[in-house]
Amino acid sequence: MAKILIIDDDEEICHVLFDLIKNINHQAEYFLTLEAGVKKALSEEYDVVFLDVHMPDGNGLEALQRIRNRDLPPEVIIITGEGDADGAETAIKNGAWDYIQKPLMSKDIILPLKRVLQYRNNIKQTGKPNLILKRDSIIGSSSRIKACLDILANAARSDTNVLITGETGTGKEIFARTLHANSNRLHKSFVVVDCAALPENLVESQLFGYEKGSFTGADKARGGLIKQADNGTLFLDEVCELNLPLQKAFLRVLQERSFRPIGSGMEIKSNFRLIAATNCNPENMVEQGLLRKDLLFRLRTVHIELPPLRERDDDIRELVKYYTEQICSRYNMQPKGFAPDLLDIMCSYNWPGNIRELFHALESTITNAEYEPILFPTHLPDNIRIQTARASITRKKQIITNQSSKQPKAQFSNNEFIPTYKEFRESVLSSAEKNYLKHLMEYTRGNIKEAGRISKLGRTRLYTLMKKHNISR
Numbered sequence: 001m002a003k004i005l006i007i008d009d010d011e012e013i014c015h016v017l018f019d020l021i022k023n024i025n026h027q028a029e030y031f032l033t034l035e036a037g038v039k040k041a042l043s044e045e046y047d048v049v050f051l052d053v054h055m056p057d058g059n060g061l062e063a064l065q066r067i068r069n070r071d072l073p074p075e076v077i078i079i080t081g082e083g084d085a086d087g088a089e090t091a092i093k094n095g096a097w098d099y100i101q102k103p104l105m106s107k108d109i110i111l112p113l114k115r116v117l118q119y120r121n122n123i124k125q126t127g128k129p130n131l132i133l134k135r136d137s138i139i140g141s142s143s144r145i146k147a148c149l150d151i152l153a154n155a156a157r158s159d160t161n162v163l164i165t166g167e168t169g170t171g172k173e174i175f176a177r178t179l180h181a182n183s184n185r186l187h188k189s190f191v192v193v194d195c196a197a198l199p200e201n202l203v204e205s206q207l208f209g210y211e212k213g214s215f216t217g218a219d220k221a222r223g224g225l226i227k228q229a230d231n232g233t234l235f236l237d238e239v240c241e242l243n244l245p246l247q248k249a250f251l252r253v254l255q256e257r258s259f260r261p262i263g264s265g266m267e268i269k270s271n272f273r274l275i276a277a278t279n280c281n282p283e284n285m286v287e288q289g290l291l292r293k294d295l296l297f298r299l300r301t302v303h304i305e306l307p308p309l310r311e312r313d314d315d316i317r318e319l320v321k322y323y324t325e326q327i328c329s330r331y332n333m334q335p336k337g338f339a340p341d342l343l344d345i346m347c348s349y350n351w352p353g354n355i356r357e358l359f360h361a362l363e364s365t366i367t368n369a370e371y372e373p374i375l376f377p378t379h380l381p382d383n384i385r386i387q388t389a390r391a392s393i394t395r396k397k398q399i400i401t402n403q404s405s406k407q408p409k410a411q412f413s414n415n416e417f418i419p420t421y422k423e424f425r426e427s428v429l430s431s432a433e434k435n436y437l438k439h440l441m442e443y444t445r446g447n448i449k450e451a452g453r454i455s456k457l458g459r460t461r462l463y464t465l466m467k468k469h470n471i472s473r
């Protein structure tokens with residue numbers, strides 16, 4: 001259990017952090033002044049300190065070095081105001097682990113927290129910080145992707161089973177290959193088993209191998225994929241597609257690292273490292289009875305959850321540049337530039353096929369542009385332009401609806417009582433705010449996470465506003 005200290009003068013933020021930390025079974029304490037918090041940080045050992053920059057009794061950044069100036073210092077995650085890029089930069093330069101921006105969203109807190117705790121564990125166990133990772137083909141430097149790479153770097157040092165989840169095209173296979181390439185098994189085989197593509201009647205024979213004559217057509221003995229991965233890595237792609245009897249058999253293989261080929265009376269051993277991947281939600285699959293819970297526990301010793309591309313704007317820009325250069329050079333074309341609105345559209349599109357779709361979209365954009373040196377929105381595939389146009393019209397409609405619903409309040413008849421300007425302004429704003437929240441809840445069907453994503457409001461702020469206007473989910 002890690003010990004975590006929160007120093008923030010906003011009690012609501014302290015509560016949100018405190019609850020999140022408790023929920024993942026760690027110990028938390030909070031202080032509302034810098035003086036009390038720093039005193040505590042210096043008198044006890046903590047793993048992580050969440051530190052607000054703007055405190056009523058001083059600047060958090062100035063206290064950062066004092067907090068870190070000790071043996072095995074706690075890692076500090078700075079809480080900055082919205083858009084405070086300079087504060088964030090100073091924080092990192094002064095040794096902060098990471099920074100998170102207000103308004104706080106739980107996903108922005110959980111990820112850096114998990115990452116830092118994994119790093120601390122690593123240091124405590126080995127006395128060494130993280131490995132440098134070879135990640136040539138993985139593009140992206142968003143905090144979300146960095147968090148995944150950190151987990152990958154740690155996992156590469158061991159033989160633990162790793163489960164990689166994420167939507168289609170988010171890079172599960174490329175992550176699995178990178179993990180193998182960074183492990184001490186890199187000179188041995190990386191064996192891919194696509195559980196969705198194997199015909200059901202052949203899965204068992206392909207995985208376990210068979211003896212000559214064990215079934216019709218088995219005219220000679222064949223080693224299976226599990227044996228091929230001996231001393232290397234076995235990558236079970238779309239693992240949730242394995243049927244339940246095979247899941248049971250595979251669970252045994254995982255426990256024993258040995259198995260019996262079809263028709264053989266002998267157990268054979270295979271020292272493989274397992275990486276499994278799925279684009280389903282494994283917990284849902286367990287609930288639906290499609291995935292064995294005990295198998296999930298085995299597979300998920302380490303879990304890498306790859307974020308969808310639409311949640312990584314910065315990576316979109318990097319990937320667009322990287323792939324455009326690659327495609328142009330493959331087609332022997334001069335490198336092309338981008339009109340800013342092309343990148344804007346690419347960042348607002350929702351990329352259901354993630355990076356795979358982005359790559360194909362760029363190929364077709366570059367082909368459409370032929371020899372023009374700059375890529376414009378008009379070169380993009382139609383489906384992307386249509387979807388972003390539709391989304392922007394829907395947003396505009398919502399704004400107009402909100403504005404028209406506040407109209408009556410903004411007008412007075414001749415002999416009506418006129419409030420003060422402040423009262424008037426507040427009542428109009430309040431009614432607009434209420435309208436906005438009502439639409440937001442209707443649109444997201446009460447999904448707070450989605451509402452937070454659209455509105456860019458933190459969970460706490462969202463709940464506070466809903467309470468103020470008596471709006472339920």
Ligand SMILES: Nc1ncnc2c1ncn2[C@@H]1O[C@H](COP(=O)(O)OP(=O)(O)OP(=O)(O)O)[C@@H](O)[C@H]1O
Binds near residue numbers: 140167168170
């Ligand atoms: N971070 C990345 N940087 C560069 N290319 C990437 C990145 N992630 C994925 N790709 C590319 O996107 C394509 C899809 O990646 P990959 O096959 O690893 O995804 P996946 O999650 O395994 O997809 P699926 O679930 O459909 O099998 C590949 O061509 C891969 O090289």
